[in-house]
Amino acid sequence: MLSRKLLLCFFGFLATVFWGKQFFITSPVSKNSKSKLHYLTHTVAAVHDQKQCLVAATNNAALCNEEELPGNFAQILSEPKPKLKCGENGMQSPWKLNRHAWMIFVIKSSRNNSELRKVVRETWGSVLGLGGKFFGYMFVVGVDGVVSENLSIENSRHGDILECNVQETYRNLPLKMMAAFTWITKLRHMTTKFISVTDDDCVINSGLMLDEFERYGVTDDGNRIYCGYKYDEQLRPARNNNSKWHIPKELYPNKFYPGFCHGALWSLSPKIIKKLVCVFYFTEINQFHLEDVLITGILRRKVGGNITATKALENETLLVYHTGRKKDPASFMKKTWKEWKPEIIVGREKVEKRGNSG
Structure with missing residues (x-):
């Protein structure tokens, strides 16, 4: 027996x-x-x-009652949507990414924003470590049907671009971000505690961010998203057809969105990213194009996650400066970095050499 x-x-x-x-075997297994x-x-x-x-x-x-999530967003699809892909079949991947960094910044960019990526690398993205903790950086871009030699050269030099098989348009931003998150969930042996999402026209005060995470005992418990820029608890959908953020009533009929973090800066752990990725593939989002509302609001609510606003600090110091609609964002980014840099490195051991593995 x-x-x-x-x-x-x-x-x-x-x-x-x-x-x-x-369910999952899609290629031959090693002998x-x-x-x-x-x-x-x-x-x-x-x-x-x-x-x-x-x-x-x-x-x-x-x-969830109907006031929190409309029926179409609350429902679970019977079959998953096709998987989004990044860094495969000739697409660029961030080969220099430090997957053991304490925090990785996922920077929303677009193929043609090489100048803004350059400014990020020369300013706040040049800080790879502070106070014994390391940072990683990667820019997420989509595709436009044309193989870009310039993008390939840029990534061969810097190794910080993740190219995803999503058409490069503003309205596809949710798909691009969820494709990047899908890619992150597949990384082996990653020990990163936090992923922070921002834009390529922003400047991050990484020193202050590190201080705040330590001061408030921020943990990677897999159930919380932290807002570093702005938190909205009851924002009404924009019904004006001319608005960049227009959402028609038939797409999202509710009067308010769930609480969410505005897109300039929000942080979460790889644990909750796995939950968000899972539920995303079983949620019909139709043409909903506001990635911050979708991910940190709707999907976050659907997986039962909490949200914490961490922007307010003493002396009203900001964790992030968002250039927004300014005509020359690069100049404003450089100016802000020049003002912030001395404060960021004071009293901290600083690493400023791109490519350091930590």
Whole structure:
């Protein structure tokens, strides 16, 4: 008679093979037995995480009333949407990214914004470490149907661009960000505690950000998103057709959005990113193009996450300066960095050499 332990191992292996083949195996597995076991174990863990995520999302959606989430956003699709991809099939990937950094900045950019990326690298993006903690940086761009030699040269030099198979338009920003998050969930051996999302026309006060995270004991518990710029609890959808943020009533009928972080700066852990990615593929977003509302508001509410506003500091000092609609954002970014730089490095051991692995 087989021992109970042996039986459990046997049925565990059968479950691994069954679930792996049914859901996630899309390419041949290595002939090496250890590689097979590692791959299938990883596959089962992914399926388990997805099932947990969907159960939680279903329960949370059931608890949401119509005032919090409209029915189409609260529902769970019966089948997942096709997976979004980044850094594959000739697309650029951030080969210099420090996946062991304490915090990685995911910077929303576009293919043609090379000048703003240059300014970021020369200013706040030049700080790779403060006070014993390291930062990583990557710019997220979409595609436009044309292979860009300039983008390839830029990334071969800096290794900080993630190219995603999403058409490069403003209205596709939610898809581009969720594609980047999907890519992040696939990174192996990543020990990063926080991911911070910002724009390529912003300047981040990384020293103050580090201080605030330590002062308030910010943790990567997988259930919270931190607003570093602006938090809105009851913002009404813009119904004006001429507005950049216009959302028609038939797309989002509710009077208010769920609480959300405005896009200039928000932070979260890889743990909650996994939940958001999971539920995104089972949520019909139609043409909803406001990525900050969708991710930090709607999807965050759907996975049961909390939100914390962390902008207000003593002396009203900001964590981020957003140039917004200024005609020459690069100049304003350089000016702001010149003012902030002395404060950021005072009393802190600073690393300022791009490519440092930490």
